[in-house]
Amino acid sequence: MSFLSVEEIIKDYDGVRALNGVSLHVRRGIIKGLIGPNGAGKTTLFHLISGMERPTAGKISFKGMDIKSMEPHEISLLGVGRTFQTLQIWGNMTIVENIMAGMHTRLKGGFLSCGLWLPWIKRREKEALEEAKEILEFLGLLGRWKWPAAQLSFAEQKILEIGRVLAMKPELILLDEPAAGLTPTEVRKLAERICQIRNGGITIFIVEHHMGMVMEIADEVAVFDNGQLIAEGPPDAVGKDPQVIEAYLKGKRVNA
Amino acid sequence: MVVIDHKEFRKRDFLYVVPFWLLSLIVPDPHLDHLRKESRFRRRDLFYLGALLLLPLIWSDKHLHHLMVLAGINGILALGLSLFLGYAGQISLGHAAFFGIGAYTTAILTTRYAFPPFVAFWASALVAAALAYLIGSPILKLKGYFLALATLGFGEIFLVVVREAHRLTGGVIGIFGIPWFSLAGFAFDTYLKQYYLIWGVLIGLLIFSKNLIRSKIGRAFLAVAASEDAASTVGIKVAQIKLGAFVIGGAFAGFAGSLFACVMSTANPEAFGLNLSILIIMMVILGGMGNLYGPIAGAIFLTWLMDILGKYQEYSLPIYGLILILLLISFPDGFGTRLNIRLIYLISYFGRKKRRERVEL
Numbered sequence: 022m023s024f025l026s027v028e029e030i031i032k033d034y035d036g037v038r039a040l041n042g043v044s045l046h047v048r049r050g051i052i053k054g055l056i057g058p059n060g061a062g063k064t065t066l067f068h069l070i071s072g073m074e075r076p077t078a079g080k081i082s083f084k085g086m087d088i089k090s091m092e093p094h095e096i097s098l099l100g101v102g103r104t105f106q107t108l109q110i111w112g113n114m115t116i117v118e119n120i121m122a123g124m125h126t127r128l129k130g131g132f133l134s135c136g137l138w139l140p141w142i143k144r145r146e147k148e149a150l151e152e153a154k155e156i157l158e159f160l161g162l163l164g165r166w167k168w169p170a171a172q173l174s175f176a177e178q179k180i181l182e183i184g185r186v187l188a189m190k191p192e193l194i195l196l197d198e199p200a201a202g203l204t205p206t207e208v209r210k211l212a213e214r215i216c217q218i219r220n221g222g223i224t225i226f227i228v229e230h231h232m233g234m235v236m237e238i239a240d241e242v243a244v245f246d247n248g249q250l251i252a253e254g255p256p257d258a259v260g261k262d263p264q265v266i267e268a269y270l271k272g273k274r275v276n277a
Numbered sequence: 278m279v280v281i282d283h284k285e286f287r288k289r290d291f292l293y294v295v296p297f298w299l300l301s302l303i304v305p306d307p308h309l310d311h312l313r314k315e316s317r318f319r320r321r322d323l324f325y326l327g328a329l330l331l332l333p334l335i336w337s338d339k340h341l342h343h344l345m346v347l348a349g350i351n352g353i354l355a356l357g358l359s360l361f362l363g364y365a366g367q368i369s370l371g372h373a374a375f376f377g378i379g380a381y382t383t384a385i386l387t388t389r390y391a392f393p394p395f396v397a398f399w400a401s402a403l404v405a406a407a408l409a410y411l412i413g414s415p416i417l418k419l420k421g422y423f424l425a426l427a428t429l430g431f432g433e434i435f436l437v438v439v440r441e442a443h444r445l446t447g448g449v450i451g452i453f454g455i456p457w458f459s460l461a462g463f464a465f466d467t468y469l470k471q472y473y474l475i476w477g478v479l480i481g482l483l484i485f486s487k488n489l490i491r492s493k494i495g496r497a498f499l500a501v502a503a504s505e506d507a508a509s510t511v512g513i514k515v516a517q518i519k520l521g522a523f524v525i526g527g528a529f530a531g532f533a534g535s536l537f538a539c540v541m542s543t544a545n546p547e548a549f550g551l552n553l554s555i556l557i558i559m560m561v562i563l564g565g566m567g568n569l570y571g572p573i574a575g576a577i578f579l580t581w582l583m584d585i586l587g588k589y590q591e592y593s594l595p596i597y598g599l600i601l602i603l604l605l606i607s608f609p610d611g612f613g614t615r616l617n618i619r620l621i622y623l624i625s626y627f628g629r630k631k632r633r634e635r636v637e638l
Contacts, residue, residue, distance in 0.1 A: 071510055093509035102510065109507035113499050113567060122496040126512035132521050135492035136485040142492060149493075189511055 024049040024224060025070070025193055030079035032065055032248075039065040040076075041248040047193070052215065052225045054235040054256070057245030058268070063228040064106055066245075067195050070226075071103045072096040083193070098126055102186035103195035106228075110178050110185070112171030116162055119170050119181055120153040123188030153188065160184045160214070176207045183214070193224045200231040212238050236260060244268070325570075326480070333472050342468035346540055348580040349475035350533050355560040355572035356482055357529025362558065363566040364490065365522035366502025367417070368425045370554050371432030375405045375527040377439065377549030379534020384452040384544040385445065394458045398535045405531025406524050413523040417516065432554055439546045451545025458539040471540055478536065479573070482529055486569050489525070498522055499567070563604060565611025575611070 025047040032040040040062040047053045055063050068074040070081060072093040081089045088096050102123075111119050128149055130142045157163040160180050165173070170181060179199055186194050196215070200208045212234050219225050229235045235242060235256070242259045244252040246268040252259050259265055333342050358372050379401035386392040386400055416427040439446045446452065458465045458474060465474045489495055497518045500508040505515050538544045560579055564571025582600065586593035 073506060073510070093506075094512045094514050097510055097512040105507065109504045111500050111503040111507065113503050114496065118496055118499075121493070122500050122508075122513075123511045125493055125497055125500075128493045130493060132489070132494055132525065135494045136489040136525075138488040138492070146492060185507075185511060 023047070025083050025226070026081075027066065027070070028080040028082075030066070030069065030081065031077045032062070032069060032074070033077045039248055040069075042079075043245070043248070043250050045243050045250060045253060047224060047226055048241075049192075049224055050219070050222060051240040052219050052227060052238055054239030054242040055226065055228045055245065056230070056232065056235055056242060061245035062248040063245055064197055067103060067197050067226075067228060070096075070195060071101060094126075097189060097191075100190075100192035101195065102189045102191035102193070104179075104182045104186060104197055104199060106197040106201070108175070108178055108182060110170050110182050112169065114170055115166070116168050116170050116173065116181060117150065117153050117157065117166040120156050120184050120188045121149050123185035124149050124152070127190065156184050156187055159187075159217075176203050179203065180211070180214070183218075187218065187223075191223065193226065194218070196225060196227040196229075198228055198230060200229055200234050208234055329476055329480075333469055337469075339468055342472050344580060344584055345577075346468060346471045346475050348577040349472070349479050350537050350540070351557070351560060351576035351580050352479050352573040353475075353482060353533040353536070354530055354557045355564065355576045356479070356486055356569065357526035357533075358557050359561050359564075359566075359569060359572040360486060360489070360498065360529075361522045361526040362561050363568065363572065364495065364498040364502065365519055366498075367519055367522065368421070368558075369428040369523070369526070370425050370551065370558070371428035371430075371435070372526065372530055372557050373549045373551070373553035374432045374435035375409060375530035376534040376537070376553065377435060377544075377546070378405045378408055379531035380538040380544040380549070381439065381446055381452070381534075382531070383535040383538040384455050387455055387538075388452055394456060394535075394539055395460050398458070398532065398539075401535035402528045402531035405534065406528035409524045409527025410520065413520045413527075417519045417523060429551070429554075432551060436546055436550060439549070447545075449546060451543055453543050455538050455542045455544065457542075458536065465539075475536055475540075478532060482532065483569060483573070490569065494518070494521070502567075559601065563601075563608070563611055568611070571611050 023046040026044075027046070028044045030040050030043045031038070043062070043066065055066070057063055065074070069076050070083075070088075072088065072091050072095070076089060079089075080087065083096070083099055083101060086099065088099065088101075091099075111122065114122065128145050130139075130145070134142055154163060154166060157166050160183070162173075162177065162181065162184070170178065173181060179202075183194075183196070183199065199215070200211055203211060208231060215225060215227070216238055227235065227239070237256075239256050241254065242252075242256045243250060244259060244262075244265045251268055252262045252265045254262075333345065354372065354376055358369065361367055361369055382401040382404045383394065383397040386397040387394055392400070412431055416424065416431070419427050440449055442448070456464075458471070465471050490498070497508065497513045500511070500513055501515050501518050508518075509515050537548075541548075556579060560575035561572045562575075563578065564573065564575030582597065583593075586597050589596060
């Protein structure tokens with residue numbers, strides 16, 4: 022039984038076949054990279070895994086459970102967190118609140134008990150604040166924990182989005198192009214953090230256009246083209262695969 | 278870590294720090310309302326509380342007392358809608374219907390079945406909340422304009438039902454002779470007593486809302502307003518959160534309706550139409566979205582404005598409209614929010630000039 026497995030997935034959008042019979046597996050505790058040209062169906066696969074869309078056919082299972090027809094919030098309860106290609110932080114909250122909102126499911130309390138601010142709510146909020154500060158310290162944002170999140174730079178907002186996912190204490194994180202729009206220094210820092218997260222025992226599935234980063238940090242790489250899986254394996258082997266070079270790299274060699 | 282060198286703080290700095298500090302006592306900081314606070318109350322709240330307690334004693338004018346009673350009722354309505362509209366980011370054009378349901382529940386229970394007003398008060402909120410739950414479950418699946426239309430429809434249906442159900446509601450004429458609100462034999466029979474009753478309820482509900490906003494529920498509201506996709510992927514049940522905000526807004530309106538029925542001693546359908554729904558939305562927008570004090574300020578302001586304009590009879594509506602347009606142009610995100618933003622900019626401008634902040638990452 023593999024950790025996350027996707028089998029024979031087909032996804033149609035009004036006659037356009039975005040994914041055509043894709044099967045892949047992610048083992049526990051690794052960084053799995055997913056690359057491919059624009060429109061290859063990478064983000065679509067993430068939408069399917071996180072439950073935001075339903076596959077037309079096929080099977081998705083996480084820890085042996087069929088998650089194909091679950092709602093996004095149910096899937097997140099199982100321990101799957103994700104970030105978005107189009108940045109989705111909550112700009113109307115502070116930085117620390119963004120992180121604490123990520124802990125939503127781990128905090129107990131309903132509408133009435135929260136409104137009455139019962140003792141255990143107070144205690145849990147305090148603990149949550151401390152925990153959020155720890156996460157912010159890891160991300161290097163602790164100095165600005167009370168800032169409105171909208172005032173962070175683009176790169177910092179991307180980091181914050183990862184922090185929000187970490188706050189869920191997930192087992193699997195889906196990162197959708199975390200390095201897009203970042204400077205080389207920021208990309209290096211990000212790669213470091215992703216490795217640290219993996220070393221902490223969290224599995225990472227990453228879609229990325231930044232080849233250098235994927236080849237450097239990923240333990241395994243899968244390549245999509247036109248909604249199909251064309252190669253899978255260790256980064257250096259995939260980088261040398263003629264089919265990959267043909268389809269994605271347009272003849273250029275990858276410097277792994 | 279932000280390190281500020283306090284040695285560079287000089288006497289001259291008090292020139293702007295002291296006035297701003299004084300100003301900060303009275304100006305609400307709506308943007309920061311939902312930020313985590315170490316304590317529940319701050320000096321500002323004490324200032325408001327003192328002002329509220331003393332106002333009717335200093336200014337002992339019957340008309341003013343009555344006006345503030347109505348402003349308080351509108352404030353409760355605006356507070357409830359603020360949670361739904363300002364925080365959870367959903368629109369409702371039928372909020373007045375819950376107000377009406379509260380008023381009619383109290384009217385019917387007290388006049389037909391001789392329930393004490395205190396029991397009717399809680400029953401009104403329960404009935405309004407239950408109805409909000411029933412209505413909200415299906416229509417909150419809608420978004421934006423469609424939600425606006427559905428809630429508008431609900432408001433109109435409510436009016437039609439009230440007008441036609443003569444047996445229960447007295448039709449167009451309404452119900453008369455609702456007793457004063459009373460608690461353990463103490464009747465709130467003057468405007469002054471009602472003033473304290475209603476503002477007491479308002480403060481209670483405000484504290485409830487403040488607690489809600491700084492807890493996980495408040496964060497979920499804001500998350501749903503900003504991005505439903507992101508909210509659902511961290512495990513927030515978007516439908517449940519929206520419904521919760523709607524039900525709480527409905528319950529607040531139920532409380533307000535019950536108090537309104539006791540204060541006016543009548544309930545008739547004219548008071549609960551679309552006009553009122555839009556007025557409540559105006560209070561929230563004028564006061565500022567995503568904040569709790571603003572809508573109450575908006576409620577006081579609009580209640581007074583309508584009262585003052587009442588003198589000008591047929592010209593009152595055009596003048597009213599003009600004032601609203603001018604206010605929305607100059608304070609597009611509500612006067613509370615706008616003033617606060619200016620304040621922050623001013624402070625940070627002066628602060629930056631002399632004292633360099635060293636930001637360590």
